[in-house]
Amino acid sequence: MSVSRLASVLPRAARHAPSALSRAILRPFSTSKARLARAIVYTENGDPASVLQALTIPDVTNKPPPSHAHVRFLLSPINPADINVIEGVYPSRPTKTDNLGTREGLGSEGHPVFVGGNEGLAQVVSVGEGVEGLREGDWVVVTKQQSGTWMSERIVPVVDVAKVPGREALTEAQAATLTVNPPTAYNMLHDFVDLKEGDWVVQNGANSAVGQAVIQIAAAKGIKTINLVRNRENLDELKQSLTNLGATHVLTYDELADKAVREKIKGWTKGKEIRLGLNCIGGKETTMMARLLGKDAHLVSYGAMSKQPLSLPTSLFIFKNLTAHGFWQSQWYKTRSAEERDELMKTIVQLIAEKKLDTPEIEVVKIGKEESDTAASETIRGVFKALSEGKYGKKVLLKLD
Structure with missing residues (x-):
């Protein structure tokens, strides 16, 4: 309703x-x-x-x-x-x-x-x-x-x-x-990994306002995205909507649990390691997503919608040198100069003006x-x-x- x-x-x-x-x-x-x-x-x-x-x-x-x-x-x-x-x-x-x-x-x-x-x-x-x-x-x-x-x-x-x-x-x-969701997406895509055209990002909560902004900003830079969402009645409609925004692939958490799908993902990336993961869910869904990350990757958490703890396998830290971060846009504003804040807003407005980003x-x-x-x-x-x-x-x- x-x-x-x-x-x-x-x-x-x-x-x-x-x-x-x-x-x-x-x-x-x-x-x-x-x-x-x-x-x-x-x-x-x-x-x-x-x-x-x-x-x-x-x-x-x-x-x-x-x-x-x-x-x-x-x-x-x-x-x-x-x-x-x-x-x-x-x-x-x-x-x-x-x-x-x-x-x-x-x-x-x-x-x-x-x-x-x-x-x-x-x-x-x-x-x-x-x-x-x-x-x-x-x-x-x-x-x-x-x-x-x-x-x-x-x-x-x-x-x-x-x-x-x-x-x-x-x-x-x-x-x-302008001040919350698009800046969160932009900063997470730019502050942790120096992503280039053709690189891959994986995120959960992809249909959220931040998730949709991530898809659009990444697509504008030629960055490919694997986007995870929960199963629902209108799943095909949602997948098509995110694809229209620029999503490279959209999967449910149920699909991700299938080992055959994880092998399929390796085919999509053609062996290129996924260097950035964005998490707003927590719980077992994020644990599954983290396993997709490659060596020296970064996992950035900006939410915990499942209200479940973030649980990561120790092997990811030992053998893949995973780095886990937290991100809070409010803290970014507090620690940056007025000039940096103004420049960020101008960048977001420019993306909107160029029809590369929308609400x-x-x-x-x-x-x-x-x-x-x-x-x-x-x-x-x-x-x-x-x-x-x-x-x-x-x-x-x-x-x-």
Whole structure:
């Protein structure tokens, strides 16, 4: 079931019967002419389908202070890591705020909340004194980790955002997803092995947003990929979709377990050793994949979707001199200069402009201003319930009017 269909069947009776909490939030603004904005918040860690809620807040009306900008969010992705953040199991954690402008209740002084979201595209509404290089109408992406992007708008320090280069070549969806998945794919393909045209890479989780970016960036450089996915009902359709992106071969983990297939892989590579493996799964699936790697290869892990330990045969280290790494794009940003970060973004934008890289299939979840907080909360919780059940494979982008 798609998110849009899911949202359409969620209860809407609450629009006409706001909760006591909603009434408390809305009361201070009911007689004023102030516009209203929205934020997706939570007060404690837990299952996103249970703890997330929509909160009506005052729209920004004041001029930004010096070195700040007033931005209005256009699209904010929902990434797998966002789920882990809300659950409280992700290393990078947000900070609670009680400065959302509400006069009482959640988000007001003494009643702090977490604002969800780590990645987002916004448009500059106005800038404060001393701001250079940004002006009204510019597109920016948030660069500060866990700063809260699931909002209609907010005032941000300009050091926490970066101007999107070459925005005329990008759709909103492409710009909104610039800072996490494509950079992860690009850096893993470039930072560990000096890959040349004709070299081979093997990866699991190949249908993920990062996996699809790996396929496209590798294909643009003439690098061949073996891509592993789990078995499913629409397997042939998925294999064709990844092949259309540039995948050289697509296999399921069940197929990989067949020794005959492993011999077939040797024929595909014509004896050329696979020097780079990319892992976001863990568990036995990664153990099988690691056995495909050749001498002096590198295994890079950037996720653990199976929630199982990474188990590697000692023989791979002794006889093949395997090197295992962990990769976290957030850490890359923390340790690199602003010039390096800007150069990476320009490179990703150039790949998109040249039609060598695109976003996965997307679905926009729109929450309108006419929805009550109760109804909007049901919608966002329904989205996360659908995500946890794996009912669709599209990338979800959030739009708050």
